[in-house]
Amino acid sequence: MFRRLLTLEEAKLVIQKHFEAKPLGVEEIPLLEAFNRVLAEDVVAEIDIPPFNRSTVDGYAVKAEDTFGADENKPVKLKLCGMVCVGEKPKIRVEHGTAAEIMTGAPIPEGADAVVMLEDAERKNGEVYVYVAAARDGNIMKAGADIKKGEVVARKGQLLTAREIGAIAAVGRAKVKVYKVPKVAVLSTGAEVTEPGKPLAPAKIYDINAYSLSAAVQESGGKPVYLGVFPDEAAELEKALKTALASADMVVTSGGVSVGPKDVMPTTLSQLGKPGVVVCGIAIKPGKPTTVAVVDGKPIFALPGHPTSALLIFHLLVRPVIECMAGRMPTKYATVKALASTRMFPARGRKTFVTVKLKEESGKLVAEPVPMGLSGAITTLLRADGFIEIPENQQFVDEGEEVMVHLFKSEKACIKS
Ligand code: AMP
Numbered sequence: 217m218f219r220r221l222l223t224l225e226e227a228k229l230v231i232q233k234h235f236e237a238k239p240l241g242v243e244e245i246p247l248l249e250a251f252n253r254v255l256a257e258d259v260v261a262e263i264d265i266p267p268f269n270r271s272t273v274d275g276y277a278v279k280a281e282d283t284f285g286a287d288e289n290k291p292v293k294l295k296l297c298g299m300v301c302v303g304e305k306p307k308i309r310v311e312h313g314t315a316a317e318i319m320t321g322a323p324i325p326e327g328a329d330a331v332v333m334l335e336d337a338e339r340k341n342g343e344v345y346v347y348v349a350a351a352r353d354g355n356i357m358k359a360g361a362d363i364k365k366g367e368v369v370a371r372k373g374q375l376l377t378a379r380e381i382g383a384i385a386a387v388g389r390a391k392v393k394v395y396k397v398p399k400v401a402v403l404s405t406g407a408e409v410t411e412p413g414k415p416l417a418p419a420k421i422y423d424i425n426a427y428s429l430s431a432a433v434q435e436s437g438g439k440p441v442y443l444g445v446f447p448d449e450a451a452e453l454e455k456a457l458k459t460a461l462a463s464a465d466m467v468v469t470s471g472g473v474s475v476g477p478k479d480v481m482p483t484t485l486s487q488l489g490k491p492g493v494v495v496c497g498i499a500i501k502p503g504k505p506t507t508v509a510v511v512d513g514k515p516i517f518a519l520p521g522h523p524t525s526a527l528l529i530f531h532l533l534v535r536p537v538i539e540c541m542a543g544r545m546p547t548k549y550a551t552v553k554a555l556a557s558t559r560m561f562p563a564r565g566r567k568t569f570v571t572v573k574l575k576e577e578s579g580k581l582v583a584e585p586v587p588m589g590l591s592g593a594i595t596t597l598l599r600a601d602g603f604i605e606i607p608e609n610q611q612f613v614d615e616g617e618e619v620m621v622h623l624f625k626s627e628k629a630c631i632k633s
Pocket residue numbers: 404405406408409421422423424425426470471472473474476520521522523592
């Protein structure tokens with residue numbers, strides 16, 4: 217098959233031209249299942265939170281002015297007039313000269329405007345000795361102090377973490393509208409590739425890509441649909457791809473896109489439907505044979521088999537598409553400046569990504585390449601902290617030159633020291 221290598225930017229534009237990545241729709245789900253989903257509505261508080269003035273301590277509800285002048289040597293003596301428990305509407309009223317025992321979280325009874333902490337009072341024979349003067353509203357959380365009625369507690373587009381989910385529960389919502397999760401069919405190819413968990417026959421290797429890519433799909437906000445490993449055989453592959461298209465919103469495959477005699481993925485993809493293959497090779501290293509097709513309005517990303525290449529290309533090309541379909545903002549990956557530990561060359565005419573490890577040498581951050589020559593090695597990614605990008609038209613990056621390292625961590629995941 218004829219291949220004209222597109223630049224990475226051209227490839228992205230061509231994909232966008234044939235496939236508009238946008239949210240797939242909205243569904244209402246139980247709040248208990250909403251973790252890591254993206255909110256598709258503004259959640260507005262319909263009540264004040266807390267809904268009533270409540271005590272923030274265990275102690276005695278009093279009229280503040282009754283305690284004025286009280287100190288350790290001159291306690292104020294008040295008559296105990298009853299008790300206010302949590303979860304109950306107070307049945308008593310605090311009159312001048314009296315105090316009601318109250319629990320943390322219980323409503324402030326009528327007449328009281330402050331709470332004296334248990335530790336600042338002493339109870340003797342039905343009377344309460346207050347040793348500290350209370351300020352008006354002291355130890356009281358006012359209705360609406362946390363969330364005001366009408367306030368937006370979580371916004372459309374927010375990723376729901378424990379904190380947002382807590383805030384939504386606080387206003388009494390048990391269901392939320394979220395964006396649908398895009399389903400991404402994942403399949404591997406190659407006669408040598410064996411599913412983990414099965415015995416490994418001679419000349420076989422375990423499937424890394426279906427697993428690493430499925431995890432990457434989840435990280436991007438998609439739901440992976442694992443379809444298995446298929447041989448490099450056009451008819452079987454075609455059947456598998458048709459099943460994949462029918463069962464998912466997008467397909468990600470790995471292997472079989474190079475120019476070897478068994479690399480039947482591009483021709484198989486070109487026979488699946490319209491518009492078919494839209495990207496057949498990208499001028500990047502690694503990832504040159506990456507092939508992308510669009511069939512029946514669904515994209516198929518056929519990544520190279522080398523596990524490190526597959527994951528890097530996923531990161532560059534596939535992740536942003538899934539994020540968009542999931543209603544997420546594209547993840548911003550943190551960058552740091554470092555000095556190149558050695559001279560690095562790009563592959564001729566190709567934008568080159570060099571995986572690097574960061575080290576500190578004499579107080580300076582140094583980026584040392586983790587060789588990708590063996591780009592089949594998944595451990596490259598385990599050892600690397602990120603990658604640097606060398607443009608196709610640059611001759612080389614010199615030793616000691618400042619480079620920008622794109623970290624494999626999102627900005628949010630980085631703790632700034
Ligand atoms: P290919 O792109 O099919 O030519 O594969 C390139 C290299 O990656 C070969 O060494 C394959 O054995 C290896 N490879 C392909 N698919 C996988 C996979 N799913 N898991 C691990 N290694 C793979």
